[in-house]
Amino acid sequence: MGQYVDRVIEDLRAAAAWDLTMPRLVDSIYLGGGTPSLLPPELLKALFSSIREQFQVSDAAEITVECAPGQLADDALAAMLDCGVNRISFGVQSFIDQEAKASGRLHTRAIALEDIRRVQQVGVQRINADLIAGLPHQTAASWSESLAVLVNSGVDHASVYMLEVDDDSRLGREVLNGGARYFAPAIPSDDAIADMYVEAVDVLAQHGLEQYEISNFARGGAASLHNKRYWLRKPYLGLGVDAHSMLHSATGEPVRFAATDDLESYLAAPGWDERRILSLQEELEEAWFLGLRLCDGVSLRELECEFGMDVAEGSRLIVKELIGDGLLEMRGDRILLTSRGRMLSNNVFERFLSLGEVVV
Amino acid sequence: MDRKLIRNFAIIAHIDHGKSTLSDRLLELTGSLTAREMQAQVLDAMDLERERGITIKAHSVRMMYPAKDGTTYQLNLIDTPGHVDFSYEVSRSLASCEGALLVVDASQGVEAQTLANAYLAINHGLEIIPVINKIDLPSADVVRTQEMIEQAVGLDATDAIPVSAKTGLGVPDILEAIVHRLPPPAGDASAPLQALIFDSWFDAYRGVIVLARIINGRLRKGAKIRLMSNGKVFDVESMGVLTPKPVEITELSAGEVGFFVATIKNVADTKIGDTVTEDNRPASEPLPGFEDIKSMVFAGIYTVDSHEHTLLRDALEKLRLNDSSFFFEPESSVALGFGFRCGFLGLLHMEIIQERLEREFNLDLITTAPGVRYQVTMTDGTRLEVDNPSRWPDPSEIEKIEEPIITAMILTNEEYVGGILKLVEEKRGRQKNFEYVTPTRVMLTYELPLNEIVLDFYDRLKSVSRGYASLDYHLSGTWDSPMVKMDILVSGEPVDALSIIVHREFAYERGRALVSKMRELIPRQQFEVAIQAAIGSKVVARETVSALRKNVLAKCYGGDISRKRKLLEKQKEGKKRMKRIGKVDIPQEAFLAVLKVGEDSNR
Numbered sequence: 001m002g003q004y005v006d007r008v009i010e011d012l013r014a015a016a017a018w019d020l021t022m023p024r025l026v027d028s029i030y031l032g033g034g035t036p037s038l039l040p041p042e043l044l045k046a047l048f049s050s051i052r053e054q055f056q057v058s059d060a061a062e063i064t065v066e067c068a069p070g071q072l073a074d075d076a077l078a079a080m081l082d083c084g085v086n087r088i089s090f091g092v093q094s095f096i097d098q099e100a101k102a103s104g105r106l107h108t109r110a111i112a113l114e115d116i117r118r119v120q121q122v123g124v125q126r127i128n129a130d131l132i133a134g135l136p137h138q139t140a141a142s143w144s145e146s147l148a149v150l151v152n153s154g155v156d157h158a159s160v161y162m163l164e165v166d167d168d169s170r171l172g173r174e175v176l177n178g179g180a181r182y183f184a185p186a187i188p189s190d191d192a193i194a195d196m197y198v199e200a201v202d203v204l205a206q207h208g209l210e211q212y213e214i215s216n217f218a219r220g221g222a223a224s225l226h227n228k229r230y231w232l233r234k235p236y237l238g239l240g241v242d243a244h245s246m247l248h249s250a251t252g253e254p255v256r257f258a259a260t261d262d263l264e265s266y267l268a269a270p271g272w273d274e275r276r277i278l279s280l281q282e283e284l285e286e287a288w289f290l291g292l293r294l295c296d297g298v299s300l301r302e303l304e305c306e307f308g309m310d311v312a313e314g315s316r317l318i319v320k321e322l323i324g325d326g327l328l329e330m331r332g333d334r335i336l337l338t339s340r341g342r343m344l345s346n347n348v349f350e351r352f353l354s355l356g357e358v359v360v
Numbered sequence: 361m362d363r364k365l366i367r368n369f370a371i372i373a374h375i376d377h378g379k380s381t382l383s384d385r386l387l388e389l390t391g392s393l394t395a396r397e398m399q400a401q402v403l404d405a406m407d408l409e410r411e412r413g414i415t416i417k418a419h420s421v422r423m424m425y426p427a428k429d430g431t432t433y434q435l436n437l438i439d440t441p442g443h444v445d446f447s448y449e450v451s452r453s454l455a456s457c458e459g460a461l462l463v464v465d466a467s468q469g470v471e472a473q474t475l476a477n478a479y480l481a482i483n484h485g486l487e488i489i490p491v492i493n494k495i496d497l498p499s500a501d502v503v504r505t506q507e508m509i510e511q512a513v514g515l516d517a518t519d520a521i522p523v524s525a526k527t528g529l530g531v532p533d534i535l536e537a538i539v540h541r542l543p544p545p546a547g548d549a550s551a552p553l554q555a556l557i558f559d560s561w562f563d564a565y566r567g568v569i570v571l572a573r574i575i576n577g578r579l580r581k582g583a584k585i586r587l588m589s590n591g592k593v594f595d596v597e598s599m600g601v602l603t604p605k606p607v608e609i610t611e612l613s614a615g616e617v618g619f620f621v622a623t624i625k626n627v628a629d630t631k632i633g634d635t636v637t638e639d640n641r642p643a644s645e646p647l648p649g650f651e652d653i654k655s656m657v658f659a660g661i662y663t664v665d666s667h668e669h670t671l672l673r674d675a676l677e678k679l680r681l682n683d684s685s686f687f688f689e690p691e692s693s694v695a696l697g698f699g700f701r702c703g704f705l706g707l708l709h710m711e712i713i714q715e716r717l718e719r720e721f722n723l724d725l726i727t728t729a730p731g732v733r734y735q736v737t738m739t740d741g742t743r744l745e746v747d748n749p750s751r752w753p754d755p756s757e758i759e760k761i762e763e764p765i766i767t768a769m770i771l772t773n774e775e776y777v778g779g780i781l782k783l784v785e786e787k788r789g790r791q792k793n794f795e796y797v798t799p800t801r802v803m804l805t806y807e808l809p810l811n812e813i814v815l816d817f818y819d820r821l822k823s824v825s826r827g828y829a830s831l832d833y834h835l836s837g838t839w840d841s842p843m844v845k846m847d848i849l850v851s852g853e854p855v856d857a858l859s860i861i862v863h864r865e866f867a868y869e870r871g872r873a874l875v876s877k878m879r880e881l882i883p884r885q886q887f888e889v890a891i892q893a894a895i896g897s898k899v900v901a902r903e904t905v906s907a908l909r910k911n912v913l914a915k916c917y918g919g920d921i922s923r924k925r926k927l928l929e930k931q932k933e934g935k936k937r938m939k940r941i942g943k944v945d946i947p948q949e950a951f952l953a954v955l956k957v958g959e960d961s962n963r
Contacts, residue, residue: 160914161914161915162910162912162914163914164913164914164915166927168923190909190910191909193910194909194910197910197912214912214913214914214916215914215915227917229918230916230917230918230921231916236918238918238919242919243919244918244919244921244922245918246918246921256921256922258919258922276922285925286921286925289924289925289928290916290921293916325886327886342912343909343910343911343912344886344908344910344911344912345911345912345913346911346912346913346927346928346931347886347908347911349913349928350928350929350931350932350935353925353928353929353932
C-alpha cells in the first residue's frame with residue numbers, strides 16, 4: 001500500500017509540471033474506489049500533505065472519503081478528521097442483510113447504521129449512503145424497508161443506482177450469459193427495478209432528500225460539489241489506477257485521459273493513455289448527455305454562448321422532437337428531462353450523439 | 361480420342377454422404393492431382409459451398425485412367441448441384457452422362473434427394489453403379505443398405521461397391537466399374553455439331569466460360585458457333601478441359617466434355633440446357649429438354665441504409681454476371697424505400713444470393729418474406745401474374761386465383777410419420793401415396809402448395825423428424841385457392857413490406873402466429889407498439905410490445921464518461937441497423953418473422 005501511495009504522490013508532483021492548465025485552488029477532493037478507509041493513517045496523512053504541498057486547498061473545500069461499512073477503524077477515522085475530511089460516503093447497497101450478503105458485502109444493517117452513527121458522533125454531518133435497486137432477492141417490500149432505514153439514519157445524501165447488467169461486473173456478465181452464479185436468476189425484472197426507482201424518488205423527496213441528478217439525492221444544499229463537477233464539465237485531475245482526468249489544454253480545449261487500469265503496470269512506471277482532445281462537436285454532445293443528468297438541466301442560452309448560435313441550433317431540432325415525445329421539457333430557457341425522460345435517459349442522450357457526422 | 365475409351369459419369373448422393381470426398385479420392389487415384397495439390401474438396405470451390413457442404417455450381421473434371429486391361433480411359437466426372445432448388449441443372453448434367461455412381465451412406469441409408477436424382481438418372485437412361493460409402497464407420501450396415509437400394513430405388517444392388525472414400529478402401533474398384541459397367545458415349549463426330557451446355561459462369565479475366573458435352577459433331581477452336589435458343593453467334597476463342605486445372609486443347613468431339621470461351625459478353629446468353637451448333641452447318645434440331653429457367657420464389661431485397669441503394673444495384677448486377685438464374689427489378693416500398701424485387705430458383709438459392717450480397721459486398725440487407733407467383737384471373741377476364749403482395753389486386757375484382765403446386769416426396773423413418781403427417785396437413789397438403797419402402801422406412805408423396813414450402817417447411821420438417829426426413833419436390837401444376845392478402849400494421853400503420861399472401865381459411869391462425877413472433881422480435885420502445893394482422897379492414901390478430909420502462913446509465917462519474925459515451929454510441933449504432941418506420945425501430949429479422957413462426961411450437 002505504501003508503494004501505491006508513493007506512486008500517487010509521484011504523479012501528483014509530476015502533474016504540476018504538465019503543459020495543461022491546472023487550477024491551483026482546489027475546492028474538492030475525493031478518495032474513491034470503495035475502501036480507501038483501509039489506508040493506514042500515516043499514508044493518508046502523507047497523501048494529504050503532498051496534495052496541500054502541490055495545490056492550494058480552499059477552506060470550504062468538500063473532502064470526501066469512500067468507506068465500505070464495517071471497514072472504518074477508529075484511528076483511520078481520526079486521521080481523516082486531521083486531514084480535513086468532511087464528508088463520508090458509504091457503499092451500503094442494501095440495508096437488508098440477505099441482499100448485502102448475496103452481493104458479496106461483508107456488512108449487516110446493524111454494522112452500517114453503527115458506522116453512520118460513529119461518523120455523525122465525531123462531527124461529520126455530510127454523509128452519503130449508496131443503495132442499489134435490482135440486487136438478487138430484492139422485492140418491492142425489502143426495497144421499501146431499505147429506503148425507510150436510509151431516511152431514518154439521518155444521512156444528508158443518497159445515491160440510488162439501478163442495477164446495470166453489463167460486462168463491467170461479474171453479476172452483469174452472469175446475467176448476460178444466462179448463468180446461475182452470484183444469484184443472477186434472483187434479480188428482479190426490469191420493470192420491477194423501474195418501480196423501485198420511482199418509489200425511491202418519491203420516498204426520498206417526502207423525507208427531504210430531493211433529487212438533483214438521475215441517481216443522486218440530497219437535503220437542501222448538501223449536493224456533492226465534487227460530482228457536480230463531472231456533469232458540469234469542470235476540470236478534474238484523477239490519480240491512481242484507472243483514474244480519469246479532464247483538464248484543459250493551454251489553448252483551452254478539454255482533454256480527457258486516464259492512467260492504466262492494470263495495478264502492476266501502474267506500480268511499475270508512471271504512464272497515461274493517449275490524451276484525447278475533444279472536438280467542439282464532442283464537447284457539445286457532452287454538454288447534453290452530462291448536463292441533462294442534472295435536474296436543473298441545460299441552459300440553451302449558455303450553450304449558445306459557449307458553442308455559438310449555429311452549432312446550438314442543430315440541437316434545437318432534437319430538443320423539439322424529444323419535447324414532443326414527452327422526454328424533455330422546457331422551463332424558462334432550461335431544458336430538462338421529464339420524469340419519464342429520466343427513466344429513458346439513454347434514449348434521449350443517444351439522440352445528441354452524431355457518430356462522427358456533424359450535426360448542424 | 362476413341363469414343364469407346366470415354367466414360368462420362370455423375371455422382372448422385374445426399375448431402376454428407378461423401379460425394380466430395382469420393383471425388384477427391386478419384387482425382388487422387390488417377391493422378392489428376394498430387395496429394396500436395398489436394399485442397400480438401402477441390403470441386404466445391406466457392407467458400408459458401410465448402411461451408412455448407414453443398415455443391416451450387418456444376419463442374420466437370422477429366423481424368424485419365426490406366427485400367428487393369430492395359431488401356432487408358434478418359435473419365436469425365438460431371439459434378440452436379442445437390443439441392444432441389446437446382447433440379448433443372450441436375451437434369452442437364454445427367455443428360456451429359458451415360459452413367460452415374462449412386463453413393464449411399466452405409467449407416468444413413470437412402471434419402472429422398474438421392475432417390476429423386478436416382479429416378480431422374482434412370483429416366484435419362486443412365487447406367488447406375490450403386491456405391492455404399494462410409495463402411496469404415498462402426499454403424500455401417502452394408503447388407504441393409506443394399507436391401508434398401510433394391511427396395512427403395514428398385515436397382516439390383518448385388519454388385520454395389522462397398523467403399524470408404526475417407527480411407528480410400530474400395531475406391532479402385534469404382535474406377536474399374538466405371539470402365540467396365542458404364543457404356544461409352546454414342547454420337548456421330550461427323551454429324552453437325554450439337555453440344556449441350558450444362559453450366560456457364562463469368563470469369564473476370566476470361567469472360568464467360570461455358571461447360572458443355574459434345575453430343576454430335578466437333579467443336580473446334582476458332583469455329584463460329586450459334587446458340588440455338590436465341591440464335592446468337594459467337595467465335596470460339598479458346599477451349600479446353602479441366603483436369604481440374606484448365607488445359608487448353610483445340611478440339612472436342614462427340615462424346616467428350618470440356619469448356620470453351622467465345623466472344624460472349626453476357627452469361628445470361630448461355631442458358632443451361634441450350635444447344636451449341638455450328639453457324640455454317642447448323643444441326644436441324646436442338647437437343648431435347650431445354651427449358652427457360654423460371655423463378656419460383658420471390659422476395660424484396662432492400663438495404664437498411666437507404667443511401668446504399670445504388671451499391672445494392674451494383675452488387676446485384678455483378679452477381680448476375682455469375683448466376684443468370686436469378687432476376688431482379690427495381691421496386692419501391694413505402695416502408696423500406698427503394699429496393700429490388702428478386703426471383704430465385706428456391707429458398708436455398710435465395711439464402712445464397714442474400715449471403716453473398718452481405719459477405720462479398722458488405723451490405724446490410726432487409727429481405728422481405730419470400731412468396732410465389734400467382735395467376736390471378738380478374739372478373740373482366742384479364743389474367744395477371746402477381747408475385748408481390750403490394751401489387752395484389754382489389755379482392756372484389758378477382759375471379760380466380762391459381763397457386764403453384766409441388767409434388768413432394770418425403771422419405772423418413774416410421775416413428776416420425778405421425779409428426780410429418782400433421783405438418784403436411786397444416787401446410788394444406790394432399791396425400792398422393794403412402795408407401796413402406798422398407799419395413800421401417802416410409803415414403804410419403806404429397807401435393808403441397810409451393811407457398812407453404814417456401815415459408816418454414818424445411819425447418820419444421822427437420823424438427824418434427826429430428827433430422828431423419830429428407831425431401832425432394834418438383835413443380836406439378838396449380839390449384840384454385842382462395843388466397844388473400846394479409847397486411848401487418850405497426851402502431852396502426854400498414855407496413856407494405858410486411859404484407860403476405862395467405863390462404864383464407866388459414867389466415868386467422870397465421871396472423872396470430874405472425875404477430876406473436878413479431879412481438880418477440882421487436883424490442884421494447886419508448887412507446888407501446890401495437891402489432892396487428894389485418895385482412896382488408898378487418899383485424900384478425902393483435903399483440904402489443906409494451907413500452908420500455910427504463911434505459912438508464914445509473915452511474916456516471918469522472919471515470920465513466922468515455923465508457924458511457926461508447927455505450928451510447930453502440931446503442932445508437934444498433935438502432936441504425938434497424939429500420940425506423942414511423943417512430944418504431946424494426947430489426948431486420950422481424951421482416952422475415954413469417955419464416956420463424958413455427959420455431960417455438962416445436963420446442
